[in-house]
Amino acid sequence: MKDSFKHQGKRKQLVDVIKAKGITDPAVLNAIGKIPRHLFMDSSFLDHAYADKAFPIAADQTISQPYTVARQSELLQVKPGDKILEIGTGSGYQTAVLMEMGATVFTIERQNELFKKTQLFLPKLGYRPKRLIFGDGYKGLPEFAPFNGVIVTAGAPFVPKPLMAQLAIGGRLVIPVGEKVQIMTVYTRESETKFVKKEYGEFRFVPLLEDKN
Template identity: 55%
Template sequence: MWTENFRQKGKRQQLIKRLIAKGIDDENVLQAMGQIPRHLFIDSAFEDFAYEDKAFPIAADQTISHPYTVAFQSSLLHLSPSESVLEIGTGCGYQTAVLIAMGAKVYTIERQQKLVKFSKRMFQLLELSPVYQTYGDGFKGLPTFAPFDKIIVTAGSPIIPKKLLQQLRIGGIAVVPIGENNQKMYSFLKVSERKYEQMEFGDYKFVPMLEQKDF
C-alpha cells in the first residue's frame, strides 16, 4: 500500500488547475491525472517539484514527460472506457497509469529492462494492471493482440510508423510525435485499411524511439 500527505494532494490539484488554464478540458484526463501520484514515479530528489509542469530524468537515460504533454497526448486519443490502447514506451509507467485510470485496457511495450522492472513495481504498488506488459521493439507493436482502438507513442519516431498504424482498427486513432531531434505531434484517424486522416498539433521534444537492443 502507498500513502501520501495533504501537501502532495494539494500540489496535484494545483497542477490540474494549471492544465485547465493551458487548455486541457478532457474531464477523463483531468480526473485520471488528479488520481495518479506522479511524485512516486520520479527520483525522490525531485519530489518537491513533481507537480510542476516539467520533465525529469528517470532510469536508462530516459525522461518522464511534462504533465501537459501527458495530458495533451491522452486527450488526443478521445478515449472511451474499456477501449484497448497500445502504448509504445512504458517508461517509468506514469502515462500507463493515467491511461488505466481513464478506463483503458492497456497493452504496453518498453525496450529498457530497467524501466520494465521499475514500472511493474509501480503498478503493483498502486494496484493497477495493464492487460499486457512486455520488453520489446516498439516499432513492431503487438500484432498478436491487434487491432487496437487507440495507439499512443511516447518517444520520438523518426518516421511514420506504418507497422503500428496497421494495428489500428478502422475508426481508431494513433497519437505519435514524429521527427529526429525535435518532433511534431500527429494524430492519425484510420478511415479504411489504407487511408488515414492526419492532423498536426505543434512542436514537442521526446527521447528517440529506438529498435530493440540489449540494455
C-alpha cells in the same frame, strides 16, 4: 508510498496549470488529479513532481511533462473499455493515466532496467495493464491487434508501418514525429486503406529506440 494532503494539494494546482494550457477532457484532468506522480520518480521531490516539466528517470529516460501526457491522452480520445497500445512504458505514469481513463492497456518497454522496475511498481499502486511487455515498440503487438488507440511516448524519426496496421477502423495513432523537435501527429484510420493525418504543434521527447538486436 505516501500520498499526503500536501501532495494532493500540489496535484490540484497542477490540474489548474494544465487546464489553463487548454486541456479540457474531464477524464484526463481527473486522472492527473488522482495519480501520485511523485511516486513515479526516483526522488520524491515535491518541487519537481508537481511542476509542469519533464524529469529524468532511470536508463537515461524521462517522465514526460504532465501537460504532454495530458495532451497525448486527450488527443487519443479514450473511451472506457478501449484497447490501447502504449509504446514506451517508461515510468508507467502515462500507463496509469490511460488506465484511470478506463482503457485496457497493452504496453511495451525496450529498456530492461525500466521494464523490470515498472513491472514491479505499477501493481503496488493498483495498476495492472493487460500486458506489460519487454520488446521492440516499432513492431507493436500484432497478436493483440486491432487497437482502438496507439500512443507513442518517445520521439519517432518516422511513423512505424506496423503501428498503423494495428489500428482498428476509427482508431487513432498519437505519435510525436521528428528528430530533434517532434510534431505531435494524429492518424485516424477511416478505412482499411485510408488514414487522416492532423498535426498539433511542437514537442520535445527522448528518441524512440529501435531494437538493434
